[in-house]
Amino acid sequence: MYKDFAFLYDQLMADIDYKEWYLYIKNILARFNKEPKSILEMACGTGNLSYYFAKDGYDLTCFDLSSDMLSIAYNKLRKFKNITILNQNMIDFKLDRKYDGILSICDSINYIVNKDDLLQVFKNVKSHLNLDGIFIFDINSHYKLKEIIGTNTFVEDREDLLYIWQNYFDEKNNMGEFYLTFFVKEDNGQYRRFDEEHLEKAYRIDEIVELLKLADFSEIHCFHEFTFEKPFETSERVSFVALP
Numbered sequence: 001m002y003k004d005f006a007f008l009y010d011q012l013m014a015d016i017d018y019k020e021w022y023l024y025i026k027n028i029l030a031r032f033n034k035e036p037k038s039i040l041e042m043a044c045g046t047g048n049l050s051y052y053f054a055k056d057g058y059d060l061t062c063f064d065l066s067s068d069m070l071s072i073a074y075n076k077l078r079k080f081k082n083i084t085i086l087n088q089n090m091i092d093f094k095l096d097r098k099y100d101g102i103l104s105i106c107d108s109i110n111y112i113v114n115k116d117d118l119l120q121v122f123k124n125v126k127s128h129l130n131l132d133g134i135f136i137f138d139i140n141s142h143y144k145l146k147e148i149i150g151t152n153t154f155v156e157d158r159e160d161l162l163y164i165w166q167n168y169f170d171e172k173n174n175m176g177e178f179y180l181t182f183f184v185k186e187d188n189g190q191y192r193r194f195d196e197e198h199l200e201k202a203y204r205i206d207e208i209v210e211l212l213k214l215a216d217f218s219e220i221h222c223f224h225e226f227t228f229e230k231p232f233e234t235s236e237r238v239s240f241v242a243l244p
C-alpha cells in the first residue's frame, strides 16, 4: 500500500515519460477510431497521466485507493475545472455515470492480486463503459515479475535518499513481493526510515484475456509495451485494449 512512498513517488518515477505514455494512449484511441469526451482513470496515483488528459480538456474522473497518492494528485490537478478526483477501490467502485474511455496504467492492475477480484474489476469497468467505449490498461508481464525483478535486491543511493528494494518472487502463487526500505534525509540532517510492502500478481496474458471475456468484453487486443506489435515472450509490459 502506498503511504509515505507516495511523497517520493514522483521523484523515483522521474525517468518515466508520462507525456509519451499519454501520446501512446492517444495513438491507441486513433487506431480504434475512438474520440472519447469522458475518461475515467483508475488507480491514477499522483496524477501524472491524468495531468495530460486534464490539460487537453477531457471530462476526466480519476480515482485511487491511496489517499496519500491522491493528496499529491490533488495538488497537481486542482487548477483544472474539468476533473473530479475520488478515493475509490477498483474492485468495488460505483459511480452513477458511464464513460467513453476507462484507463489504468503503470501496472496498477497487477495490484489486484486475486483472480476473483480482477474479474470484479473488469465487470465493474464494463458496467461503467458506454457501448462504444474503450478500456485501455497495461500489466507488468509474468516474465518481468519473475525474471527481471524476480528475487533481486536493488539499491539506489541519492544525496538525500537511500532506497532499498528487496524482492521475492513466490513461484507457487505467481506473486511478486516487494519490500521497500527508505532512509530520507530530514531538515535536521538526520535520516528517517520507513518501510512498505507491495504485492504484484504475475498474470499470464491468457489469464487476463479469459477474465476480460468472462466480464463480457467482445474484442480484446494486446500489444508489446508501447507498440502495436504482438507481445513477445520477453515483453516486460503488455498493453491491453478491450471493447465492450
Ligand SMILES: C[S@@+](CC[C@H](N)C(=O)[O-])C[C@H]1O[C@@H](n2cnc3c(N)ncnc32)[C@H](O)[C@@H]1O
Pocket (backbone or CB within 6 Å): 002, 042, 043, 044, 045, 046, 047, 048, 049, 063, 064, 065, 066, 069, 088, 089, 090, 091, 104, 105, 106, 107, 108, 111, 112
Ligand atoms: C504503480 S502505481 C501507478 C500509479 C499511476 N497509475 C501512475 O501511472 O503513476 C499503482 C497505483 O495503484 C493504486 N492501487 C492499488 N490497488 C488499487 C485498488 N484496488 N483500487 C484503486 N487503486 C489501487 C495504488 O494506490 C497506486 O497509486
